[in-house]
Amino acid sequence: MTAPLLDVKGLRVAFGGKDVVHGIDFHIGAGEKLALVGESGSGKTVTALSLLRLVQNAALSGAAEFDGPEGRRDLMSISEHALRGIRGKEIAMIFQEPMTALNALYPVGDQIAEVLELHEGLSKRDAHAAAVQLLAETGIAEPARRALSFPHQLSGGQRQRAMIAMALACKPRLLLADEPTTALDVTVRAQILELLADLQRKHGMAVLLITHDLNLVRRFADHVAVMENGHIVEHGPVQAVFNAPNHAYTRKLIDSHPARDVAPVPDTMDAAPVLEARGLRVSYPVPRPGIAGWFRKDAFVAVQGADFSIAPGETLGVVGESGSGKSTLALAALGLLRHEGALSVAGRKWTGGALYSHECVLAEPSR
Structure with a gap:
């Protein structure tokens, strides 16, 4: 049996002595798409951030073995210097709130180009050209002009796509995607998912998808892990879990999916406008x-x-x-x-x- 690309065993995260992630286990194979789904506050994002040791003031324990170019290494125990060589290149992350992840003082094109200069050794000119191409691939109109824009000059969806372009710049082996399409409209959401799937097929990239969107899980993921209060309560192939959920919390999530009812029209349509x-x-x-x-x-x-x-x-x-x-x-x-x-x-x-x-x-x- 082939060893997984990422094998997490007994991951525990605590703040101030209180556990928020309780010794969870999961693994992701090369090219696999695993969705970690649950309500807000269930521990999904903290789990993803912990894999790159990006959680401040937290006590981490357990193991997270990653199969990189230099062999299998435990992300929880390697040096900070070694981990910096993995972040952004071998394992990249799409953050949920790009306005806090992007640097407000630099154009988005420069920020994407910096990743390519640092990890791929490209010249400034070549890195900028590649950044423009990445923006185009993620669906941003007029990418050459948008590359010169600062984050506050972009819409929320455009900032999210710039964040996605930065994460995909070095063609990572593993992509941690924390609500990657939250700010995007339905059309572009489908384009981004198609892009991620295409890059995954080309480069054997695995994806850990953090989401609360059950439709997204159905369409994108191969396997799903359901998280409640810092515990993984159910894990398995997407179709098996959705068609025959075993845990009460999984059934609750599926049953809580909102209906598409049309709101009634008010009786004040002829009144003077507000x-x-x-x-x-x-x-x-x-x-x-x-x-x-x-x-x-x-x-x-x-x-x-x-x-x-x-x-x-x-x-x-x-x-x-x-x-x-x-x-x-x-x-x-x-x-x-x-x-x-x-x-x-x-x-x-x-x-x-x-x-x-x-x-x-x-x-x-x-x-």
Whole structure:
């Protein structure tokens, strides 16, 4: 029997003397896709971070043997210097919140290129060209221009795709993917999953997928491990676990999948709108490539002539691909971005004071 690429035995993680991961066992073969699924707080992300010893102020014990170019080594006991040679090259990670993982002070293209310069020895020019290509492969439009953008200038989905491009840069043997498609629209989510599957087939890459999305598990993974309160309560092939779950918690997860019921239309559709926009337009200055960017900037139009209204009690859904302008539209409507066009709140022309009683829930709570 071939030894697994990663063999985890008795992994235990504790904070302040309290165990949050309780001696779990699992393994991943070369080219295998294992999904670790469970509710928020079940220990999924802590487990993935512990494999690369990225959990601060935690006591780790157990073993995690990884079959790399230099033979099998225990990730829990090798030196920090040896582990740095594995992180990003042999084992890469896609983090759930790219805004906290990406460096706000550098363009995303430079951050991807840095990985290639460090681990692959590419020149700055070649690394930048490869970074642009990686951005294109992950579905970012105008990748050459986006490579010059700072993280805050990208949409949430674009930042996530930049994070994915960075993780895939060195074609790792094992990819730890922590909710890799959370911020992506349905179309791009399918593209990213297809891309990960294609790279896996080409390079024999294994994937540990951390997710709460059961549909994602069904479509992508070969095996699934169900995690509850720091314990793996069920493990097996995806179809076997989903078709005949043995543990009560697994059955609870499957039964809790939300139904697709359409919300009723409120009776206030003919009332005066709470918020109304006419010809809403938002544009950003963007630098030109090279030295010309110091002297002249182009304009990128994020929202072009949008019209909408919201009646009292109504919920308006704004749907579109990542980068289509959804969040920009909402921020402009709340006066948080400069814009052109007409806005009125409860029949009054928009002013800052008119919006003091309204609230915006942002996509990334960590910000």
